[in-house]
Amino acid sequence: MNAIGALGSARADVSAPAKMVVEGASKFYQARSGVVHALDNVSLEVREGEFLCILGPSGCGKSTLLWSMAGLHGLSGGRIRLGQEPIVKPHPEIAMIFQEANLLPWRNLEKNIELPFELKRIPPDKARIQALLERVGLKGFETKMPRELSGGMQQRASIVRSLAVNPSVLLMDEPFGALDAFTRDEMNLLIQEIWMETRKTIIFITHSIVEALFLADRIVVMSARPGRIQEIVEVDLPRPRGVEVQSTPEFIERVNAIKAMIDHRRA
Amino acid sequence: MDSQLRDQIPTFGAKQEAGGGAGLSGGFSALASGGGRSAFETLIIILVAVVIIGGTQILLGVFQVPQYIMPKPSQIGMALITEWPFIWPHLVVTICELLIGFSIGASIGFVLAAVITQFPFAEKIVTPYILLLVTTPMLALVPLLVLRFGFGWEPRIIAVALASGPMVMINSATGFRRVDLAKIALARSFGASTFQIFTKIRIPMAMPMIIVGLMVGLIFGLLTTVGAEMVGGAEGLGNRLNYYSSMIRMPQFFAVITLLAVIGISIYVFFFWVGKKWANWEA
Known part of the structure; x- marks a missing residue:
């Protein structure tokens, strides 16, 4: 699934059924500066009960993707399904955190x-x-x-x-980005606990590699303009993860691996 | 060091209203301190009032200013009491004209603001005419309206509606234009209908500006009511102003002025209170 051996290893519930499916999503929109190509042929399967993080630099279309998954705006091409239901408008099973x-x-x-x-x-x-x-x-x-x-x-x-x-699916759009570092750690612990208790499917957007690694089962790394999926990284760190995991060599090694991935492609 | 400096920087009390409108909202802060006023402050406020009114009384006496130029505060007070039976029917007329005209004008202005802000292009077309109505003194129309409707209530009510409606409209429109896309998206994500977004997001969001608009509209309405009564009316407080000044009955004239000031200030205080109750989240 990815090039970095240290990161990838199969998870127990890889076989879980797909909860949400994005098929070839593309999005263009008209901005003042011209037409923006926000998403380019993004395909993604989110497993039932999975904690999926979408990671990318600003302007990589990750919010556009999430808002489309929430049914808040349409796509220029491709489609999004919740189970077998196409998502074209907000769905009662999906809740968004802004x-x-x-x-x-x-x-x-x-x-x-x-x-x-x-x-x-x-x-x-x-x-x-x-x-x-x-x-x-x-x-x-x-x-x-x-x-x-x-x-x-x-x-x-x-x-x-x-x-x-x-709801059965929770979409979170950089929810803790505006919080200070301590509160952010606290909120990350809380959302992990809530996820472990409720087993909701969570799709969480962030531009913090540490946050993504700390929370996710899988990280979707996106590249900017147009937004594309660059890599999907499995995170096999045991749960529950405490804040101290962030300073372990394994964690830092993974952070660096992802950082290299992003830097390399943008250069 | 930092906090010391900050204490020296003058501030204008509460946060200034974003986007302005008719800009009276900043004035709310003048009354906003009311809750936490100390006994000392209250004393000073009363003392200043006593000095101003008492000083006027004494100075007018010392310089022997004739009553027909400027009556003493005590004479105005007496006139208010003795003339009250003759003034109050006119007060009722003025207030009725004001409230009827304002209700008509404000309703139309509010609905127009709510509808027009949904269509930016329509807004661009309509706004110049609204500004025309705002900036043109509606009093000027009264003689024309009198020709058509006579000296009854109609010309005055129309003038009041025309004076207050546009005020309500431009301020409400400013409020409705403050769209917060994230909050609308929030409501939509929970399946809100367009109507629900309007009632649960747009109206509460615009509420502070709507209240300012209603206040400005009602005060402008009062000015127009009195003006219209002076120009073309057989009754009302404006008519009394004409009457008493032509009779050179200055204490009675100033008694009516005092009443008008009380009405104006009551309007302000009422909307300040409404604002505290319904739009306190923005203070």
Whole structure:
């Protein structure tokens, strides 16, 4: 699957069925400077219950790819499926977590978390919301306004908001990019725990190699302009991974291998 | 060192409103300190008011300024009490005209802003005419409207609607134009319909500017109501201003002015309170 022996080794659940499939996705869009070729023939299979990271420099189309997988914008070519269902508009089984928490500043935390239920016109699952709030350590903050919460707390609230409607696929668009390093480690640990408990399929976008290696079962490395899949890297580090794993020689070796991969192709 | 320096840098209180509109929103901060006002500050504020009103009273007495040039505050106060039975029916007329005209103008302005901002091209076509309405004094139309509708309420209500509507419209439009694509995408990702995006994202997002627009619109409406009553009306506070000044009854004249000031300030305070309640997230 890739050229670097140290990285690649088969995982136990390679045979898991494909949850989401991207087939030959291409995307052009009109920008002020002309036509941008954002995605070029990207094909990808995301396994059921997998933690997949999409890694790449800014402008490599990784967000475009994720937004298309969320059904938020269309493709110029190719298609995306969830199981057998084509994704052309937002799907109830797929929830998205955005850069910066994207809470509505005029709603308190509880009302923010109940937004998806309101939009779907179903009564909020109070018990589930309470359990999730407790899980992420936000119990007792229900009546706080977003501006009263720290960046990490806001992002935790947005995770609760997405998990509250119990989707099977979670798309995360550089969710922790704006957080400081300590909070980021904390959030990475939290999302790993949540993933291990719920076994949701998570597709996580980042431009941090360390973050990708820390979280992922597989890393999709993308190159820029047009966005292409350059390499898919299996990560066989045992779980649960602690923050200290990041300073082990094996981890650093993998970071360097991926770094070389990106640098080499961009040069 | 750093924090010391920061203390020296003058600030304008709360954050300035992005995108401006009619720019009255910055004024909200003048009242925003209300919650945390100390007893000392309150004392100073009352003291200054007493000095200004009392000083005027004394100075007018010392220099023996005739009543028909500038009545003393005490005379204005007395006139307000003694003339009240004759003034209040006119007050009711003015307020009714204002509220009816404003309701019509504001509704049209709001709906127009909400619709037009969805179509950038249509907005470009309509905006010059709205600016024309904003910058042209609607009072100028009153004599024309009187020719068509007579001296009844209609010309004044039309003038008020024409004065307040565009104010509401341009400010609301500024609010509606502040689209946050991430928040709209968020709503869409949870399956929101276009209507839900409008009610749950766009309107709350525009709310601070809508409130500013309503306030500016209502204050402009008040000015226009009174002006229209002075130009062509047989009743209302504007008519009373004409009447008392022609009779050289200055204490009564200033009593009416005082009432108008109270209405204007009440409008401001009311919308400040509404803003605190419904748009406090932006302060």
